[in-house]
Amino acid sequence: MQSNLFKKLILFLIFFSIYSYSWAWEEFDYYLYKGSTGETTTVAWDDQPYDPNVPGSWCPLVKFQIKIYNVERDIYFWIDKAIPRNVFEYTYSFPKTGHWISMIRVDQKCELPYRDPASPECNNHNEVDKEDGHEYSEWSESTNSDVSIVNGMARGWWHFTWIAAPGPF
């Protein structure tokens, strides 16, 4: 009797896991921007204003790490880029099909090649050169109001990409 119950439980678990997996793609029944893999897409983040207390906000050029995360496949791609502090958008293409979250973080080390010599904060922050490694901020998710307004709110981290159709013949 107990053995039968155990078998039923196992069968139920197997069925449930297959059922859940088969619906994994349909679980995300909304997306904010639809595009194609290989097609260039611009994503943006909120501006990081100058703040004398925030390392990294002093530099004209800042080293960023951009991460695009594919929800269904649980994989992500990294992009390391030095871009001007006040330009918080980046254009790239999504390499696989599915839902993506775009994230960015800044290296707050304010490394020497990116410093503004006229910036007193940079010149007073020489000690960072002696340290190894990086000092990254928290991840920020993209907010591109041009492509993603939901209920009046800019929430642009969901991108859904599918294979691009061939051209007409």
Add this chain to the structure above:
Amino acid sequence: MSKMAVPGKLAPHNIKFLASISPDVVTHRFYYQESPDPVTYDSAYVSLGNEKDADGYINADLAALLGSMLLDGIYNVGVAAIDDNGNESPMSKANDYPLDFVAPDAPGPIIKL
């Protein structure tokens, strides 16, 4: 009386289309469905591969690919791209597309005069 297909030499039927721009595409498919039925992913197809010319086009000779199927009529056709995971793109379609891969009947025997 139905027309009986006979062996013969088929004229080339070349098509070309811009390949999908997606980076993980492994092949393209040419779907065909006799008109007036719409072409769908359940229609018959042949694989066209993913070999592009210098301008990014896929070129194919449908007579070489479909000649043995003895198609002759008006078809609704489409091409789609398939990625390495088996996912399929939207289809680029053309309706009422004529296909003729049936050679005419041979003439009568030669008579020496």
